[in-house]
Structures are given as C-alpha cells and as structure tokens.
Amino acid sequence: QKEVEQNSGPLSVPEGAIASLNCTYSDRGSQSFFWYRQYSGKSPELIMFIYSNGDKEDGRFTAQLNKASQYVSLLIRDSQPSDSATYLCAVNAGGGNKLTFGTGTQLKVEL
Amino acid sequence: GAVVSQHPSRVICKSGTSVKIECRSLDFQATTMFWYRQFPKKSLMLMATSNEGSKATYEQGVEKDKFLINHASLTLSTLTVTSAHPEDSSFYICSARRLAGSTDTQYFGPGTRLTVL
Numbered sequence: 233q234k235e236v237e238q239n240s241g242p243l244s245v246p247e248g249a250i251a252s253l254n255c256t257y258s259d260r261g262s263q264s265f266f267w268y269r270q271y272s273g274k275s276p277e278l279i280m281f282i283y284s285n286g287d288k289e290d291g292r293f294t295a296q297l298n299k300a301s302q303y304v305s306l307l308i309r310d311s312q313p314s315d316s317a318t319y320l321c322a323v324n325a326g327g328g329n330k331l332t333f334g335t336g337t338q339l340k341v342e343l
Numbered sequence: 344g345a346v347v348s349q350h351p352s353r354v355i356c357k358s359g360t361s362v363k364i365e366c367r368s369l370d371f372q373a374t375t376m377f378w379y380r381q382f383p384k385k386s387l388m389l390m391a392t393s394n395e396g397s398k399a400t401y402e403q404g405v406e407k408d409k410f411l412i413n414h415a416s417l418t419l420s421t422l423t424v425t426s427a428h429p430e431d432s433s434f435y436i437c438s439a440r441r442l443a444g445s446t447d448t449q450y451f452g453p454g455t456r457l458t459v460l
C-alpha cells in the first residue's frame with residue numbers, strides 16, 4: 233500500500249464548478265497535511281496546509297481533514313481554467329520533517 | 344508565501360562534467376532544505392535532506408558521492424552532480440523548511456532542468 237494515494241485523473245470539471253480532489257494516507261501518526269499545485273514544467277507551489285480535523289478555507293480553496301478516516305481533500309470553488317494543473321497531496325508522517333508526496337491528480341478545468 | 348530561489352534554472356552540460364545547483368531561501372532562514380528529482384510525468388522523489396552545519400541525509404539508493412550537498416549557511420544549500428551522465432538528466436527541485444510559530448511548511452524553488460549530453 234502506498235503511503236499517500238491520489239487518483240491520477242485527469243479530473244475534468246467545467247468552468248465555475250467545484251473541483252474535489254482527494255487523498256488518503258496510511259500513517260495514522262501523520263500530523264501535517266499539505267496541498268501543492270504544480271503546473272506543467274514548473275515546481276510545486278504551496279496552496280494550503282492543514283493540521284486539525286475539519287475544514288480550513290482560504291479564498292476559493294478549502295482543505296478538509298478527517299484523521300479517523302485518514303483522508304484529506306481539497307475543494308476548489310468557482311474553478312477557473314488557470315486552476316488546470318496537477319495537485320500534489322503531501323503528508324508529514326511520523327512527526328519528522330520529511331514530506332511524503334502522492335503521485336498527484338491532474339485537474340482540467342474546461343471552458 | 345516564502346521565497347526560494349534556485350540557480351541556474353536550466354543547464355546543459357557534457358557527460359563527465361560536474362554541475363552545481365544553488366538553492367537560496369530569500370526571506371527566511373532555513374536550517375533544513377531538501378533536494379528532489381522529478382522525471383517527466385512522475386512524482387517528486389526525495390534525494391536528500393540538507394542540514395545546515397552538518398552532513399546531508401541521503402535517501403536509500405541515492406549515491407552521496409555523486410550528489411554532493413553542502414549547506415554552509417542558513418539561507419544556502421548547494422547540490423553538485425559530479426561526473427554527470429545522460430541518465431542524470433532530470434528536473435532538480437529544492438525546498439526549504441520554514442518554521443514560523445506553530446507552522447512547519449516547505450516552500451519549493453523554481454527548479455533546475457539539467458540536460459547531460
């Protein structure tokens with residue numbers, strides 16, 4: 233079982249819709265959870281982090297964490313074509329300083 | 344967000360030469376930086392953890408004598424690819440760990456695309 237799992241996609245949503253990206257992780261001791269956005273040919277950009285169960289909102293982005301079920305999700309409201317990218321879920325497992333990344337979900341926002 | 348720079352952004356070199364890549368945290372101090380490699384359409388692969396003032400910690404399968412890491416200051420880490428070969432061609436990305444109050448996050452540099460001929 234992979235430590236951090238994501239559906240590779242592509243996930244296609246129409247412009248203006250809500251995009252929902254999901255991630256599951258295997259280490260119950262994980263404490264910190266991150267979402268990065270990576271455009272093709274570019275490096276990852278941090279867009280959200282969450283430490284506690286529940287929702288965390290930042291603009292059009294909402295991160296949701298459920299430690300009991302070991303999943304973290306990212307919602308993007310009012311999706312725009314510029315949101316088209318690969319979204320990487322990362323987990324700081326075991327309290328260490330290393331991040332374990334999922335393979336990413338490719339999001340396509342269509343006009 | 345925090346700013347991390349990398350230099351050069353792109354390098355082409357001949358097989359057998361060495362290439363140095365610099366990673367700088369511009370607006371915060373980073374005792375820990377990380378070096379990743381990413382092949383096309385693949386996920387990030389952590390190569391090593393760079394610790395200021397001490398030896399780097401390499402991931403399993405990464406040759407420490409080939410990928411030399413130096414973290415001489417709180418804002419600079421360097422990765423030197425020694426005796427580069429075509430199979431070393433990849434996208435190398437650094438990140439810097441930022442500790443601010445209760446938050447512990449990593450910010451990535453823009454990456455260096457290495458092509459070995």
